[in-house]
Amino acid sequence: MQGRETFTLQNGKYEGGKERDRIGLASLIYGDATGDGNEEALIVINMSVRGTAIPYFVYIYSMENQKPRLLWAFAAGDRADGGLRQVAAAGGELIIELYGIGKTIGKNLYADDGMTGGDCCPTRFTRARYNWQGDAFKQKDPEEVFSTPPGAPMIMPEYNTQR
Numbered sequence: 001m002q003g004r005e006t007f008t009l010q011n012g013k014y015e016g017g018k019e020r021d022r023i024g025l026a027s028l029i030y031g032d033a034t035g036d037g038n039e040e041a042l043i044v045i046n047m048s049v050r051g052t053a054i055p056y057f058v059y060i061y062s063m064e065n066q067k068p069r070l071l072w073a074f075a076a077g078d079r080a081d082g083g084l085r086q087v088a089a090a091g092g093e094l095i096i097e098l099y100g101i102g103k104t105i106g107k108n109l110y111a112d113d114g115m116t117g118g119d120c121c122p123t124r125f126t127r128a129r130y131n132w133q134g135d136a137f138k139q140k141d142p143e144e145v146f147s148t149p150p151g152a153p154m155i156m157p158e159y160n161t162q163r
Helices: none
Strands: 022-031 040-048 056-064 067-076 084-090 093-099 124-132 137-139 144-147 160-162
Touching: 022 084, 040 084, 056 084
Parallel strands: 022 160
Antiparallel strands: 022 040, 040 056, 056 067, 084 093, 093 124, 124 137, 124 144
């Protein structure tokens, strides 16, 4: 998943490579992330790296001249280290929630944030809102930190298509 490697998903799963390379489609979400009135596709891929760690990779595509155009891609850590809680597009902005206190894309997701509760069950998450600036998403406002609701699932549901 590093660099410019390509891979193909079939039926939502990666069918090639080594057995340990468990890559799958976690979510496919549509919404207006750029404020142009058109829906973008937010594609969330997860990767099982043995054990309980499940990092996520998000790809945001628009359509340009009837072809998909990659606007942004980013990696999120596991739920213990800035893992992806939620990603959404609404009202012309991109909303990204990562587990931990002060965790946003572009910062050190693995830095100690003083959070307790064990690696399995983060007690806080950080929400950041981004606006499209013509060639990149930029964080709109200071991030907000919230308590994780009791009983909330820690891992995004598998292949949850929202449209």
